[in-house]
Amino acid sequence: MNPGWNLCDPAIMGNEDSMYALFRELRDNAPACYVDHPDFEPFWAITRYDDIRAISQNNAEFINNPRTVLIQQEFEKALLEKFGTRNGLETLIHMDDPKHKKLRNVTRDWFKPGPIERLTDDIRTIARQYVDKMEAIGGECDFVKDVALLYPLRVIMSIIGVAPSEEGMMLRLTQELFGGQDPTQSRGQNVQDGLEVLMDFFGYFTGVVEDRKKNPSDDLASVLANALVDGEAMEQLDQISYFIITATAGHDTTSATTAGGMKALIEHPEQLAKLRADPSLSRQAAREMIRWTSPVRHMMRTTTKDIELHGKTIQAGESLCLWYPAANRDERSVDNPDVFNIERDNRHQLAFGFGGHMCLGQHLAVLEIALFFEELLPRLEHIELLSRPEWVQANFVGGLKSMPVRCAFEPA
Numbered sequence: 198m199n200p201g202w203n204l205c206d207p208a209i210m211g212n213e214d215s216m217y218a219l220f221r222e223l224r225d226n227a228p229a230c231y232v233d234h235p236d237f238e239p240f241w242a243i244t245r246y247d248d249i250r251a252i253s254q255n256n257a258e259f260i261n262n263p264r265t266v267l268i269q270q271e272f273e274k275a276l277l278e279k280f281g282t283r284n285g286l287e288t289l290i291h292m293d294d295p296k297h298k299k300l301r302n303v304t305r306d307w308f309k310p311g312p313i314e315r316l317t318d319d320i321r322t323i324a325r326q327y328v329d330k331m332e333a334i335g336g337e338c339d340f341v342k343d344v345a346l347l348y349p350l351r352v353i354m355s356i357i358g359v360a361p362s363e364e365g366m367m368l369r370l371t372q373e374l375f376g377g378q379d380p381t382q383s384r385g386q387n388v389q390d391g392l393e394v395l396m397d398f399f400g401y402f403t404g405v406v407e408d409r410k411k412n413p414s415d416d417l418a419s420v421l422a423n424a425l426v427d428g429e430a431m432e433q434l435d436q437i438s439y440f441i442i443t444a445t446a447g448h449d450t451t452s453a454t455t456a457g458g459m460k461a462l463i464e465h466p467e468q469l470a471k472l473r474a475d476p477s478l479s480r481q482a483a484r485e486m487i488r489w490t491s492p493v494r495h496m497m498r499t500t501t502k503d504i505e506l507h508g509k510t511i512q513a514g515e516s517l518c519l520w521y522p523a524a525n526r527d528e529r530s531v532d533n534p535d536v537f538n539i540e541r542d543n544r545h546q547l548a549f550g551f552g553g554h555m556c557l558g559q560h561l562a563v564l565e566i567a568l569f570f571e572e573l574l575p576r577l578e579h580i581e582l583l584s585r586p587e588w589v590q591a592n593f594v595g596g597l598k599s600m601p602v603r604c605a606f607e608p609a
């Protein structure tokens with residue numbers, strides 16, 4: 198069997214050992230691997246760092262539209278019928294320039310380092326609340342369910358302007374969207390179930406847009422609701438999709454990293470001790486946690502011309518799937534990639550992608566992860582795993598589903 202088929206198997210991708218073993222096999226033996234799985238339109242799996250970086254940087258010849266993430270053919274067909282696009286959404290990751298640049302500009306200033314740094318005190322307060330909660334639970338908790346899923350959710354929802362009472366519903370919808378391949382997270386396995394999840398997002402954010410048009414405030418929802426592009430209001434599909442990507446990408450990724458980062462610190466106590474002794478390493482440590490967990494597993498591009506890659510011809514119009522965790526563990530480009538080292542120089546890692554679509558929320562992500570561990574570690578006396586953590590079965594955005602821990606806090 199073509200090893201690339203395993204990329205389509207959520208159970209293999211939802212287990213870090215089998216996922217990284219598969220990536221090693223592909224990098225070493227089939228770095229440009231043609232995958233013709235019966236459930237998906239064929240694609241080329243790209244797993245080496247240099248290839249992914251070069252493809253991501255060339256936004257003119259490797260475009261995002263029409264195919265951005267791996268979706269089963271049956272579902273792509275239903276999305277095309279319902280929304281007129283095979284992705285169902287029209288977010289920044291589904292567009293190319295010039296439209297992409299114009300829409301990215303709507304929030305670009307919001308996510309620059311300066312404005313993000315100004316959120317430090319507010320985010321630190323939220324981080325402290327979740328460390329307080331962890332301490333109050335006392336002794337044993339599920340670090341994923343009790344802390345990691347909820348803290349980044351509160352951060353991004355407070356930035357967008359979604360009330361805390363609605364966060365539970367947003368979390369469920371995000372899990373149904375990204376965890377659609379995992380029977381414990383999906384609404385159901387039918388195409389109709391997936392469409393209903395999208396319709397629920399649309400229904401909710403349509404109400405938010407109407408509200409912020411009437412009652413604008415200083416939140417991100419007001420920016421998106423009232424934005425003009427070329428002097429015109431945004432198309433409804435573009436606008437609601439913008440809300441959806443900000444709301445979902447804004448917490449699922451950072452939750453997965455907070456949880457995966459905690460697990461990495463537990464499994465590398467010398468790194469935990471180093472970070473505890475020197476909190477000024479927190480940003481560097483956050484970047485290493487992001488490389489280590491690489492929660493966005495892939496994005497796709499379509500080539501506009503025939504190319505040769507590792508002896509294969511990829512024809513114009515064919516799709517390439519870029520596997521970020523594979524790139525970040527490629528020993529051809531990353532020194533000792535399987536070593537978790539919070540002092541590593543991570544400026545060139547690819548977890549945030551690269552080129553014109555590079556993650557808009559990257560400064561926010563690093564800040565909120567760093568602040569959480571700055572708040573937690575001085576108070577934490579001890580932490581250990583209670584049982585084997587469980588992973589979400591997913592090949593788009595993935596991470597831990599559950600991680601029971603035992604912990605003790607320093608006396609007040």
Ligand code: HEM
Nearest residue numbers: 289290443446447450493549550551554555556557558562
């Ligand atoms: C550890 C956390 C995160 C990781 C690993 C991550 C990863 C990524 C990746 C791989 C891309 C696609 C890049 C490409 O195609 O080259 C992306 C795009 C994006 N991310 Fe993130 N992300 C994270 C956190 C966030 C946060 C907190 C937000 C906040 C809203 C966010 C918003 C976005 C948006 C809006 C895009 C689309 C950018 C575009 O296409 O122009 N992300 N992210």
